[in-house]
Amino acid sequence: MTLNETLQKIKLALINYWNEFLNHIPGIILAVLIVVLGFLLSNVISSISKKTISIQTKDPLITNFLGKTIKYGFVLLVIIFALKIAGLGYIATGFLTAAGASAVIIGFAFKDIGENFISGVILSFSRPFNVNDTVLIGDVFGKVKTIEFRHSKLKTFDGRDVYIPNSDIIKKPVFNYTEDGYYRTDFTVGIDYNDNIDLAKKVVTKAVVETSGVIDTEEHKCFVTVDSLGISTVNLKVLFWTKTMEYKRGALEVKSDVVKNVKNILIKNGLNMPSNITEFKLYNTQKNIPVLLNK
Incomplete structure (x- = not known):
């Protein structure tokens, strides 16, 4: 084959590709519009889905999780549909085939991401806490704010935002x-x-x-017991229940009132709360303890 024949074939191939591209331009433009509208519509569908789901359940975590799942599922369908409209359906088919064939490889490569995602699904439907519950997970103590696909967000009582991988929550x-x-x-x-x-x-x-704020029922009984014998006092341990969803603030405020009332009633009934007694011992030939007063 001569050089001219080779160049002629290349020229014909480029012309054919160009003509094919021109034929696909209307479909490509339409596909781009479909994708743009699809992304905008996905937000509307997600919002409507959340409102509909929230009617059936008052759980904001499940509502948020299902809303996002519907949104991302809709976006995926829109992209596949747009590729077919653009005449690139084979790309979508190839992508899905490759995704299925490489699922195992991706699973090993992104093990932690997959593990956290599955854990997030489990936590969204069956979990040990709700939004605004006060929890201790490992050494993190705070309020639950959100559960996402990969992590859960806690707000500690000193103002820090902590993101805990969902897999850690399942395991701990x-x-x-x-x-x-x-x-x-x-x-x-x-x-x-x-x-x-x-x-x-x-x-x-x-x-x-x-x-006020103290609960005293058969199931949640308040009581006082002799705890120990101190150096100068008989120590009483006071145990009581409160009912509050504000663990740090509510419980501490009630405890403050209880301590104040206990102090006042002991004084009112003539009961003493002595300070610790310090004992000094003289050893060997020591007869007195020298005390110096600074003026």
């Missing part, structure tokens, strides 16, 4: 402090050795139960 123990709103707290108060312990327990229990 999760302590939920506000799932049912009931939370038990305690503190210790010391009375004098000469005081009547039974009287102290009675008046302290009365002060605790009568404090």
